[in-house]
Amino acid sequence: MSMTTQGGMRRAATLPRRGTAGRLAGQLGWFSLGLGLLEIVAARPLARQLGMHGREDLLRLQGLREVVMGVGILTARDRRPWIIGRVAGDAVDAALLAGHAPHARPGSLALAMASVAAVTVLDLICAESLRTEEGDYAARADAVRAYATRSAFPKGLEQSRGAARDFQVPRDFRIPDALRPWNAA
Amino acid sequence: MRALVWHGKEDIRCESVPDPRIEHPRDAIIKVTSCAICGSDLHLFDNMIPAMKRGDIMGHEAMGEVVEVGPEASGKLKVGDRVVVPFTITCGECWQCKRGNFSLCERTNRNGAMQEKVFGRVGAGLFGYTQLTGGYPGGQAEYLRVPCADETHIKVPSTLSDEQVLFLSDILPTGWQGAVQCDIQPEDTVCIWGAGPVGLMCVVSAVLLGAKQVICIDRVPERLAMAQANGAIPINFDTESVIQRIDELTDRKGPEKCIDAVGMEAHATATLDSIYDRVKQAMMLESDRAHVLREMVYVARPGGVLSVPGVYGGLVDKFPMGLVMNKGLTIRTGQTHVRRWTDDLLRRIEEGQLDPSFVITHKVPLEQGPAMYKTFRDKQDGCVKVVLKP
Ligand SMILES: NC(=O)c1ccc[n+]([C@@H]2O[C@H](COP(=O)([O-])OP(=O)(O)OC[C@H]3O[C@@H](n4cnc5c(N)ncnc54)[C@H](O)[C@@H]3O)[C@@H](O)[C@H]2O)c1
Numbered sequence A: 001m002s003m004t005t006q007g008g009m010r011r012a013a014t015l016p017r018r019g020t021a022g023r024l025a026g027q028l029g030w031f032s033l034g035l036g037l038l039e040i041v042a043a044r045p046l047a048r049q050l051g052m053h054g055r056e057d058l059l060r061l062q063g064l065r066e067v068v069m070g071v072g073i074l075t076a077r078d079r080r081p082w083i084i085g086r087v088a089g090d091a092v093d094a095a096l097l098a099g100h101a102p103h104a105r106p107g108s109l110a111l112a113m114a115s116v117a118a119v120t121v122l123d124l125i126c127a128e129s130l131r132t133e134e135g136d137y138a139a140r141a142d143a144v145r146a147y148a149t150r151s152a153f154p155k156g157l158e159q160s161r162g163a164a165r166d167f168q169v170p171r172d173f174r175i176p177d178a179l180r181p182w183n184a185a
Numbered sequence B: 001m002r003a004l005v006w007h008g009k010e011d012i013r014c015e016s017v018p019d020p021r022i023e024h025p026r027d028a029i030i031k032v033t034s035c036a037i038c039g040s041d042l043h044l045f046d047n048m049i050p051a052m053k054r055g056d057i058m059g060h061e062a063m064g065e066v067v068e069v070g071p072e073a074s075g076k077l078k079v080g081d082r083v084v085v086p087f088t089i090t091c092g093e094c095w096q097c098k099r100g101n102f103s104l105c106e107r108t109n110r111n112g113a114m115q116e117k118v119f120g121r122v123g124a125g126l127f128g129y130t131q132l133t134g135g136y137p138g139g140q141a142e143y144l145r146v147p148c149a150d151e152t153h154i155k156v157p158s159t160l161s162d163e164q165v166l167f168l169s170d171i172l173p174t175g176w177q178g179a180v181q182c183d184i185q186p187e188d189t190v191c192i193w194g195a196g197p198v199g200l201m202c203v204v205s206a207v208l209l210g211a212k213q214v215i216c217i218d219r220v221p222e223r224l225a226m227a228q229a230n231g232a233i234p235i236n237f238d239t240e241s242v243i244q245r246i247d248e249l250t251d252r253k254g255p256e257k258c259i260d261a262v263g264m265e266a267h268a269t270a271t272l273d274s275i276y277d278r279v280k281q282a283m284m285l286e287s288d289r290a291h292v293l294r295e296m297v298y299v300a301r302p303g304g305v306l307s308v309p310g311v312y313g314g315l316v317d318k319f320p321m322g323l324v325m326n327k328g329l330t331i332r333t334g335q336t337h338v339r340r341w342t343d344d345l346l347r348r349i350e351e352g353q354l355d356p357s358f359v360i361t362h363k364v365p366l367e368q369g370p371a372m373y374k375t376f377r378d379k380q381d382g383c384v385k386v387v388l389k390p
């Protein structure tokens, strides 16, 4: 029992560098990087699919933007501003797609539009959750140390375990007998 | 007087508003000496619960000194009394109040007809908690009108500080009821989701009530540190698998008792189902994120109890009713019947059995309230519980 508690202590005290939103942000960062490189390298075939013939440079520029975003997200200490930047980028992408829609291949356009929509949703959720995750880690470490001694029990923890066993659980709060031996007195 | 006023999503302002007056013979007016921001207020701050009106005064955890008493309340209260105000307004006379179900009082919700349309039936009036629950101005203000004041108060002795008794208004009895709903047995493992102020009060209560093992799950390290300091085994869902750790700790049997002290705003990126819920919320296809409920149903020991003090506002999706049924689980929930527990809890505080003030991390003037909402929600600056001084 005290071993488990010790294990717990170690765990609570390790500050995760990234929480789940931070890790999602990382994945979005790699996604940006990959998409950006694709837009730069394969600008020509992509442009054909999306109705952007002759605007390959514009596509490459967007690719460059994605690469910058990706690197930013992956290297920043606070990822939130970069993810919010991605949301703005998503809007630009959607506008470009819509603007060239008349010349695009319908299947490719639909796929591209759906992808932009899906990734925008992920960006928004990620940015919202990052609010509570990307804090000041130094302050957090201080708090963990300081709070580790904050107790509700003036008489000490071990003294207090079961100290309120005198409390009579009211009848309407007693649970069904499923967890008691059925033939107990 | 000054008060914290709701203006919309993430928009709470400290403003001048008219002083409250006695409106009914059972009213009293309290000069607020301390009040607090609750996790439930965050649901309003995030605009997750409908029926807030621009101009509504926030706050349901308040205490202070009685400065005016209506004629019908004067038998039990007098000017100068020091009282904590329960967040549930109770008449003390109706069918529910007679049974101790104070948060279900059938008379104190003056907008009962409105709530009946939405909920089917009526529950008690609450301070500062939407038009649905009566639209009563809240206690994050210099003065508070307390309806049915002869019943809706807890007298506290001058030997105890504000900080020691303020939480009798809500989070302490809420954590206590969360644990009492589990009817804790000496061989029980009690697993608590959330190490916010309510989760921490659940930890303290489960320890006092003598659980064999108390586990607490969150992702905020400093909150987990507090849970651990008070006897819980912490699980950080950011860094470890909740299911696997619970299996290890319960010999693969699962906890007999589970408590949801998180509610409708479970961390949105924690798991795939939370992301799914967040997307559906954005499309207005559901109102609450039910990840914690699902996880409890899944890990609980068959025949076990799920206690849900965490607040839910409306509809949840993908709720595994088949598991609830086949595992024979019992679900107990509700707003807290504050007064039902407070005499006993006050005695325990007086006797030095517990001191709930340990959760307070920020004590600031009322004017700083609006900024503190954000600090508290975003868990910045090590914030766990904010007390405001009007
Ligand atoms: N029943 C009542 O009468 C009553 C009274 C007061 C508060 N409440 C409710 O209790 C809940 C908690 O209140 P609080 O003041 O502690 O709020 P809080 O927001 O400070 O605490 C919630 C905690 O849950 C954690 N959390 C989020 N997702 C989680 C997950 N998936 N697993 C485990 N933990 C997770 C958060 O990190 C946070 O620490 C709220 O829903 C509040 O409305 C109910």
Ligand SMILES: [Zn+2]
Pocket (backbone or CB within 6 Å): B038, B039, B040, B041, B060, B061, B087, B170, B171
């Ligand atoms: Zn509350």
Ligand SMILES: [Zn+2]
Pocket (backbone or CB within 6 Å): B090, B091, B092, B093, B094, B095, B096, B097, B098, B104, B105, B106, B107, B108
């Ligand atoms: Zn009543």
